[in-house]
Amino acid sequence: MNSVLAVEDLTVTVRDKTLVQDVSLTVDPGERVGLIGESGSGKSLTALSVMGLLPEDVHASGSVRLAGVDHDLIGADERRLSRVRGRQLAIVFQEPMTALNPTMRVGDQVAEAMLIHDTVPGRRAARAAAIELLGRVQLPDVLRAYPHQLSGGQRQRVVLALALANDPSLLICDEPTTALDVTVQAMVLDLIVRGVTDRSSALLFITHDLAVVATVCQRVLVMYGGRIVESGPVNEVFTSPRHRYTQGLIAASDLESADRRLPTIPGNVPAAGQFPNGCVFRTRCAHATEICATAPPWSGTASRGFACHHPAPALEPADA
Amino acid sequence: MIIRLIERTAVLLVSLVVSSVLVFAFMAVLPGDPARVALGVNASEEAVAQLREQFGLDRPLPTQYLDWLGGLLRGDFGISYVSKAAIGPQIIDRFQVTLWLVVAGMIIALVIAVPAGTVMAARHRHVSGLALSALSQVGVAVPAFLAGILLITLFAVKLGWLPANGWTPPAEDPGMFLQQLILPALALGLVQGAVLTRYVRSAVLEVLREDYLRTARAKGLRPFPALWRHGLRNAAVPVVTVLGLQLATLLIGAVVVERVFVIPGLGSLLLDAVSNRDLLLVQDVVMVLVVAVLVVNFFVDLLYVALDPRLRVSSR
Numbered sequence: 001m002n003s004v005l006a007v008e009d010l011t012v013t014v015r016d017k018t019l020v021q022d023v024s025l026t027v028d029p030g031e032r033v034g035l036i037g038e039s040g041s042g043k044s045l046t047a048l049s050v051m052g053l054l055p056e057d058v059h060a061s062g063s064v065r066l067a068g069v070d071h072d073l074i075g076a077d078e079r080r081l082s083r084v085r086g087r088q089l090a091i092v093f094q095e096p097m098t099a100l101n102p103t104m105r106v107g108d109q110v111a112e113a114m115l116i117h118d119t120v121p122g123r124r125a126a127r128a129a130a131i132e133l134l135g136r137v138q139l140p141d142v143l144r145a146y147p148h149q150l151s152g153g154q155r156q157r158v159v160l161a162l163a164l165a166n167d168p169s170l171l172i173c174d175e176p177t178t179a180l181d182v183t184v185q186a187m188v189l190d191l192i193v194r195g196v197t198d199r200s201s202a203l204l205f206i207t208h209d210l211a212v213v214a215t216v217c218q219r220v221l222v223m224y225g226g227r228i229v230e231s232g233p234v235n236e237v238f239t240s241p242r243h244r245y246t247q248g249l250i251a252a253s254d255l256e257s258a259d260r261r262l263p264t265i266p267g268n269v270p271a272a273g274q275f276p277n278g279c280v281f282r283t284r285c286a287h288a289t290e291i292c293a294t295a296p297p298w299s300g301t302a303s304r305g306f307a308c309h310h311p312a313p314a315l316e317p318a319d320a
Numbered sequence: 321m322i323i324r325l326i327e328r329t330a331v332l333l334v335s336l337v338v339s340s341v342l343v344f345a346f347m348a349v350l351p352g353d354p355a356r357v358a359l360g361v362n363a364s365e366e367a368v369a370q371l372r373e374q375f376g377l378d379r380p381l382p383t384q385y386l387d388w389l390g391g392l393l394r395g396d397f398g399i400s401y402v403s404k405a406a407i408g409p410q411i412i413d414r415f416q417v418t419l420w421l422v423v424a425g426m427i428i429a430l431v432i433a434v435p436a437g438t439v440m441a442a443r444h445r446h447v448s449g450l451a452l453s454a455l456s457q458v459g460v461a462v463p464a465f466l467a468g469i470l471l472i473t474l475f476a477v478k479l480g481w482l483p484a485n486g487w488t489p490p491a492e493d494p495g496m497f498l499q500q501l502i503l504p505a506l507a508l509g510l511v512q513g514a515v516l517t518r519y520v521r522s523a524v525l526e527v528l529r530e531d532y533l534r535t536a537r538a539k540g541l542r543p544f545p546a547l548w549r550h551g552l553r554n555a556a557v558p559v560v561t562v563l564g565l566q567l568a569t570l571l572i573g574a575v576v577v578e579r580v581f582v583i584p585g586l587g588s589l590l591l592d593a594v595s596n597r598d599l600l601l602v603q604d605v606v607m608v609l610v611v612a613v614l615v616v617n618f619f620v621d622l623l624y625v626a627l628d629p630r631l632r633v634s635s636r
Contacts (some may be wrong), residue, residue: 055539082542091538095531098530101532112539116540
């Protein structure tokens with residue numbers, strides 16, 4: 001196993017509803033992978049399953065393996081999981097305003113990340129390391145500040161600093177810039193990319209923003225209805241989408257066509273667990289036929305492929 | 321921080337003045353002439369008038385009020401209409417007794433409520449959490465005096481482990497003092513603890529849903545250490561509010577519990593004063609209780625600032 005993260009047949013259920021079904025994905029060392037999809041497509045649940053932080057009544061099955069960890073993360077007990085979390089595996093969540101403890105100085109919160117895993121010799125060293133980490137996200141003087149004294153962008157950089165504190169082999173970012181101003185977004189994205197590159201960490205970047213994926217990631221996975229419907233290198237998928245859902249998603253975010261109405265995907269994302277059987281997209285797809293009532297097989301390879309009965313014709317990638 | 325301190329102090333002073341007016345006015349409008357009460361129905365009009373003059377009751381009410389308030393500020397609580405003894409030393413004496421009782425009750429309540437409430441919240445879907453929940457519900461419904469009687473029946477009468485009643489000052493015999501303190505403090509503390517447990521539970525449940533607790537878990541903290549390091553201080557803010565309010569309840573509870581356990585505290589002093597129609601004594605004791613509650617709430621307000629840095633507005 002050469003990949004940093006290998007997820008196989010991940011299925012997430014809550015009571016009788018299936019929210020994520022048979023998701024398999026891999027992330028190679030140092031690779032930056034985007035996971036895109038609309039709200040409710042199961043992106044965040046996939047991330048939480050990998051972290052082992054699903055809410056109490058939500059259950060995951062399948063297999064999640066991380067390089068350097070000799071057991072499956074699915075079904076591992078809290079004691080073993082807590083040794084991996086924050087050490088080899090770190091996460092930045094969407095909402096920076098509430099992600100930090102309001103009653104603790106941010107320097108202490110960053111230092112704690114290292115003290116928990118004994119990656120520094122003591123409090124003094126942890127403090128010095130925290131200063132250095134905060135400096136690398138361009139927050140030189142916030143050590144003694146409380147979270148409420150910082151802006152959303154600053155707080156997200158603190159969260160990034162503490163996530164990267166132990167040089168994780170994989171960093172998961174779950175919509176890290178969605179709650180931020182556009183001007184701040186670019187800076188935070190830049191710091192994320194620089195942070196993982198400096199440490200040769202792999203990145204799993206979850207977003208619904210295609211432009212962000214294009215700037216941050218090398219490879220992209222498209223999720224819809226709790227399944228991965230298409231995957232491949234970013235430029236190939238974005239210039240020549242094969243799955244009809246990906247095609248619609250890219251058409252809907254084409255901002256260069258200012259002279260006509262923005263195309264949209266008809267209908268709405270069904271409620272959780274209410275997706276049709278067979279192809280999950282068939283109720284909103286203009287190309288759907290009877291065969292779409294059966295689940296489409298995966299065409300192509302694990303690194304470039306799609307699951308669609310009526311794929312869009314392949315185009316030669318414009319810039320490849 | 322300093323602005324808040326000044327603001328809170330101003331609020332405290334205003335509430336003290338307003339409550340003193342209310343206490344005084346309430347006692348003044350009560351029917352019955354203290355001098356007549358003191359001398360009995362058979363006393364002559366002249367004797368009553370003479371006593372009224374002696375107590376200063378013939379003066380206009382505002383003068384009487386200012387005189388009383390001035391006395392309190394100097395630590396002079398006046399002289400009892402009934403026993404003709406100075407009230408100040410009595411109140412100080414009795415207040416110490418009640419203070420021991422209330423503080424011990426509070427400690428017991430906290431020692432019960434913080435762990436029990438936390439476990440109830442953390443395990444709110446498990447049998448153990450539900451069982452504790454039900455138990456605390458029963459505790460809430462039991463009045464302190466009943467708890468006192470039950471405790472006496474069990475530990476003093478049936479088992480004979482502890483004395484059923486009485487009071488020994490701690491300086492006189494510390495061992496006896498503790499033995500006699502345990503049951504009344506338990507009677508007070510168990511009930512308050514049950515109530516407080518409910519608040520700790522909901523405060524911790526609230527905190528468990530917070531994003532920063534998920535961040536703490538993502539760092540590699542296990543659920544309980546995460547709650548301990550990142551949750552409890554945040555949960556403490558609402559709990560401290562309730563604690564301040566409960567102190568008033570504890571003082572009232574002490575009045576009853578002191579009766580049950582024959583303890584010479586402020587509560588039994590108040591009850592005696594009421595039954596003897598010793599109006600000035602009643603007025604003074606009520607005022608002392610009011611001041612105690614207001615001062616505690618003043619400190620609770622300051623404690624918020626210590627707990628929650630977001631309230632320290634002036635910084636940065």
